[in-house]
Amino acid sequence: MVRTPLTPEERERGERLGRLVREARGGRSMAEVAANAGISAETLRKIETGRAPTPAFFTVAALAAALGLSMDELVGRCAPAVEAAA
Numbered sequence: 003m004v005r006t007p008l009t010p011e012e013r014e015r016g017e018r019l020g021r022l023v024r025e026a027r028g029g030r031s032m033a034e035v036a037a038n039a040g041i042s043a044e045t046l047r048k049i050e051t052g053r054a055p056t057p058a059f060f061t062v063a064a065l066a067a068a069l070g071l072s073m074d075e076l077v078g079r080c081a082p083a084v085e086a087a088a
Contacts, residue, residue, distance in 0.1 A: 008055055016055020018080045019062075024050050026069040039068035 008016075023046070027035050036046040041061055048054035049065070057065075066076055 013052065013055050015080055016049075017052040019055070019057075019076070020050045020052045022071075022076065022079050023065060023069065026071055035065070035068055039064040041065070 027050075032043045032046050032050075036043040039046070039061075041064060045054065045057070045061065046065070049057055049061075062076065063073060065071075066073055
């Protein structure tokens with residue numbers, strides 16, 4: 003299966019998600035958070051570094067729960083800012 007290239011917006015959104023996850027993880031280890039979310043530490047590493055900019059919904063939901071974040075907060079902080087119409 004050939005994957006279509008990511009758009010710049012998708013890459014940027016993945017980077018924002020990675021930053022948010024790193025910040026929310028704080029002093030906890032990757033292994034601890036990954037285990038609590040039911041994902042591998044390598045998957046978490048890829049998300050945090052932006053190498054997995056479009057993780058599956060259930061992966062993101064599990065990470066949010068493990069980090070004590072709401073899905074609304076994730077969307078609000080990872081979605082691009084919408085400029086007000088003039």
